[in-house]
Amino acid sequence: MLAPREELHALQRARLDSLVERARTHVPHYRDLPPHSEAHDPLEAMTATLAQIPVLEKSAYRENPESFIAADIPKRELLRGKTSGTTGTALPLWYTRETLAEEYAAVWRLRRTSGVGLRDPYISFGGQLVVPFEQSEPPFWRTNHHGGQTLFSLYHMAPRFLPAYVDAIHASPARYAVGYPSSLHLIARALLAAGRPLPRGQMAAIFTSSESLLAFHRETIEEAFQAPVRDRYGTSEFSVSMTGCPENHLHLDMEFGIVEIEAVEETEQFVRGPMLVTGLATHATPFLRYRIGDSATRLKHPCPCGRPGDVFADVDGRIEDYVVTPDGRRIGRLDHIFKEQRDVAEAQILQENPESLEVRVVPRASYGPEAERQLREEIRARLGDSIRVELRIVDTIAREPNGKFRAVKSTVKFGENP
Numbered sequence: 001m002l003a004p005r006e007e008l009h010a011l012q013r014a015r016l017d018s019l020v021e022r023a024r025t026h027v028p029h030y031r032d033l034p035p036h037s038e039a040h041d042p043l044e045a046m047t048a049t050l051a052q053i054p055v056l057e058k059s060a061y062r063e064n065p066e067s068f069i070a071a072d073i074p075k076r077e078l079l080r081g082k083t084s085g086t087t088g089t090a091l092p093l094w095y096t097r098e099t100l101a102e103e104y105a106a107v108w109r110l111r112r113t114s115g116v117g118l119r120d121p122y123i124s125f126g127g128q129l130v131v132p133f134e135q136s137e138p139p140f141w142r143t144n145h146h147g148g149q150t151l152f153s154l155y156h157m158a159p160r161f162l163p164a165y166v167d168a169i170h171a172s173p174a175r176y177a178v179g180y181p182s183s184l185h186l187i188a189r190a191l192l193a194a195g196r197p198l199p200r201g202q203m204a205a206i207f208t209s210s211e212s213l214l215a216f217h218r219e220t221i222e223e224a225f226q227a228p229v230r231d232r233y234g235t236s237e238f239s240v241s242m243t244g245c246p247e248n249h250l251h252l253d254m255e256f257g258i259v260e261i262e263a264v265e266e267t268e269q270f271v272r273g274p275m276l277v278t279g280l281a282t283h284a285t286p287f288l289r290y291r292i293g294d295s296a297t298r299l300k301h302p303c304p305c306g307r308p309g310d311v312f313a314d315v316d317g318r319i320e321d322y323v324v325t326p327d328g329r330r331i332g333r334l335d336h337i338f339k340e341q342r343d344v345a346e347a348q349i350l351q352e353n354p355e356s357l358e359v360r361v362v363p364r365a366s367y368g369p370e371a372e373r374q375l376r377e378e379i380r381a382r383l384g385d386s387i388r389v390e391l392r393i394v395d396t397i398a399r400e401p402n403g404k405f406r407a408v409k410s411t412v413k414f415g416e417n418p
Contacts, residue, residue: 106234276292352412
């Protein structure tokens with residue numbers, strides 16, 4: 001059972017106070033940070049503490065990420081990671097096993113409340129390279145028998161291959177599925193087109209993350225899998241976690257982080273705007289009032305599902321289009337191309353027809369022939385050799401009306417492939 005709202009605020013306040021003191025003492029970037037508020041009321045104290053902390057921009061972290069590492073954690077205990085690089089700007093990260101365990105706990109709380117057990121078999125649709133792109137015969141998946149996971153390739157979802165995916169899913173003992181909304185939506189469409197939705201009750205739930213879950217995604221996935229979709233919003237920086245509920249809202253995992261909204265629009269029902277996130281589990285590299293780059297709509301009234309704490313209608317900022325290859329594969333979530341590209345400041349993929357695409361690159365000073373070779377290699381590994389790729393060096397990439405830009409923008413219609 002989740003604690004009442006007042007207890008959650010008290011827990012947040014205690015963790016924030018501890019984090020601020022650790023940051024002031026052990027983190028070079030925060031050595032001049034003021035002490036936390038001594039106010040009695042937890043919510044009042046958190047508001048006062050956060051108000052005196054400057055907003056952390058990604059550019060500040062990018063300039064000197066090592067200055068955010070806590071000196072009291074032995075280097076041997078630090079784990080390395082990177083941000084998703086959706087904008088082509090992956091950032092180096094450091095975290096501890098304890099931080100990772102806290103995120104897993106938030107994930108598994110969602111799964112357990114959805115009727116899923118720790119040892120239940122499942123299928124997943126992530127960005128890993130499961131089988132070689134050149135492979136043209138099934139299976140386009142691999143099974144981790146120890147973990148009960150069957151991992152499907154995102155890079156072989158051509159119409160002629162999808163029947164094999166449908167057969168494999170029907171043959172699977174999986175109790176749930178995890179993956180990107182765009183990929184699960186393609187599979188759901190294939191299940192329905194074949195007239196083979198899963199039997200009701202075969203799966204307990206479908207868990208989506210990493211992209212914006214759109215209404216048509218949810219409707220089609222739930223119809224095909226005959227199970228509810230539960231979305232989750234998290235970040236590579238471990239600075240925020242939100243998990244879905246039966247009302248299709250996102251609930252802040254409040255012991256994991258604090259979210260402030262820079263109001264752009266506000267009514268009696270909600271407040272909408274960019275998020276400033278403070279990760280309460282970021283022991284190795286504290287992120288305090290971090291402008292994560294996404295916007296959210298926080299509701300001002302309790303959720304009908306009954307879960308206490310902060311509740312959000314949606315988070316905006318993770319929408320991507322598919323790339324369509326000449327042989328008809330539809331591939332989403334291509335930010336993996338840019339994960340290792342430290343010489344690329346920003347990048348965007350544009351596609352107007354299945355035969356070709358354009359990759360716009362804003363280079364860093366270090367960008368050169370070797371960086372271009374590596375970039376092309378990553379593109380080919382995921383899209384193959386048949387599609388024509390033009391790399392175009394640009395000074396800037398135009399933003400969308402919300403101030404962000406999409407990593408992939410395509411005008412190709414689903415009917416425009418073989």
